[in-house]
Amino acid sequence: MSPEAHPRIATVTLSPALDLTVRLPSLRVGEVNRAGPAELRPAGKGVNVSVMLAVLGEASLASGLLGEGDLAAFGAFLRPFGITPDFVSIPGRCRINVKLVETGAGQVTDINPSGPEASAASLEALGDRLAQHAPKIAVLAGSLPPGLPPGAWAELMAMLAAAGTQVLLDSSGPAFDAALAAGPALVKPNRAELAALLGRPLPDRDALVAAGQELRDRGIARVVVSDGGEGALFVLPGATLWATPPKVALTTTVGAGDAMVAGLAAAIARGLDAEATARLATGCAAAAVSRDVGAPGGGVPLLAEIERLSAQSRIERL
Numbered sequence: 001m002s003p004e005a006h007p008r009i010a011t012v013t014l015s016p017a018l019d020l021t022v023r024l025p026s027l028r029v030g031e032v033n034r035a036g037p038a039e040l041r042p043a044g045k046g047v048n049v050s051v052m053l054a055v056l057g058e059a060s061l062a063s064g065l066l067g068e069g070d071l072a073a074f075g076a077f078l079r080p081f082g083i084t085p086d087f088v089s090i091p092g093r094c095r096i097n098v099k100l101v102e103t104g105a106g107q108v109t110d111i112n113p114s115g116p117e118a119s120a121a122s123l124e125a126l127g128d129r130l131a132q133h134a135p136k137i138a139v140l141a142g143s144l145p146p147g148l149p150p151g152a153w154a155e156l157m158a159m160l161a162a163a164g165t166q167v168l169l170d171s172s173g174p175a176f177d178a179a180l181a182a183g184p185a186l187v188k189p190n191r192a193e194l195a196a197l198l199g200r201p202l203p204d205r206d207a208l209v210a211a212g213q214e215l216r217d218r219g220i221a222r223v224v225v226s227d228g229g230e231g232a233l234f235v236l237p238g239a240t241l242w243a244t245p246p247k248v249a250l251t252t253t254v255g256a257g258d259a260m261v262a263g264l265a266a267a268i269a270r271g272l273d274a275e276a277t278a279r280l281a282t283g284c285a286a287a288a289v290s291r292d293v294g295a296p297g298g299g300v301p302l303l304a305e306i307e308r309l310s311a312q313s314r315i316e317r318l
């Protein structure tokens with residue numbers, strides 16, 4: 001089998017989407033808004049992670065549950081990046097997630113509807129397939145489709161445990177909560193998601209660090225908390241760090257967290273130390289924020305830009 005058939009990293013998206021990105025100077029709610037050309041492209045958290053991994057030179061398997069009517073379009077999008085699509089097909093079409101990028105205020109409004117319903121049998125088929133691939137690392141990312149219980153990620157993790165796969169988890173709400181007990185190797189909530197999980201506000205850096213340590217005490221070896229333009233907290237084996245990215249022009253926040261997760265997956269696959277991990281993940285997120293979303297193919301960042309922003313990120317030991 002070719003090495004590409006067995007990439008060491010798999011991404012799993014249970015509710016992929018076509019992202020419809022519309023750029024306009026400002027959004028006038030309740031009025032007719034005219035905009036330039038819109039862009040529609042395959043996305044969803046794990047899919048975005050696979051694309052960013054490709055930029056970093058890491059082949060990956062993009063898997064998950066995908067509407068049968070979208071398999072061809074996702075395959076055609078992913079293959080040129082060297083990504084191996086391997087979705088379990090479910091009836092219907094995936095959701096269309098709307099991203100309204102206001103160029104004036106530099107803010108993004110996301111509308112993420114629910115996708116087609118998935119069955120327990122489709123999740124089991126996916127778990128079997130992933131266990132056969134036995135990737136070194138699996139990135140489980142995004143929300144759950146209707147039809148699956150909050151324990152869906154935990155169920156997949158149990159199936160991957162026998163294969164010795166390390167799981168990186170980026171989810172939120174009850175699905176995140178339920179997956180914690182299944183022992184992910186890394187979690188990457190943002191500040192709001194972590195506050196929701198712990199049921200208390202996390203108003204400052206001290207509160208975030210305490211919350212990160214709390215998850216470490218629950219047995220999660222790596223806890224990364226993203227905090228927008230402020231940077232991110234990295235509670236990693238041997239070091240607790242805060243990474244601050246250099247100031248970049250904000251084009252879109254869509255996919256910045258996914259880019260950070262890609263950097264984390266690549267860092268673990270490469271055995272990077274804590275500081276190099278924080279640098280790479282922060283550089284990936286900053287490059288995603290400043291990329292030209294209007295460029296053909298959704299403006300995928302260049303590796304050189306990621307390297308520049310990684311090198312310019314400030315790392316503090318806490």
Ligand SMILES: O=P(O)(O)OC[C@H]1O[C@](O)(CO)[C@@H](O)[C@@H]1O
Binds near residue numbers: 017048112254257
């Ligand atoms: O699965 P969720 O949480 O609805 O997130 C999906 C959305 O998140 C993104 O992956 C950005 O993080 C978008 O591409 C996608 O529309």
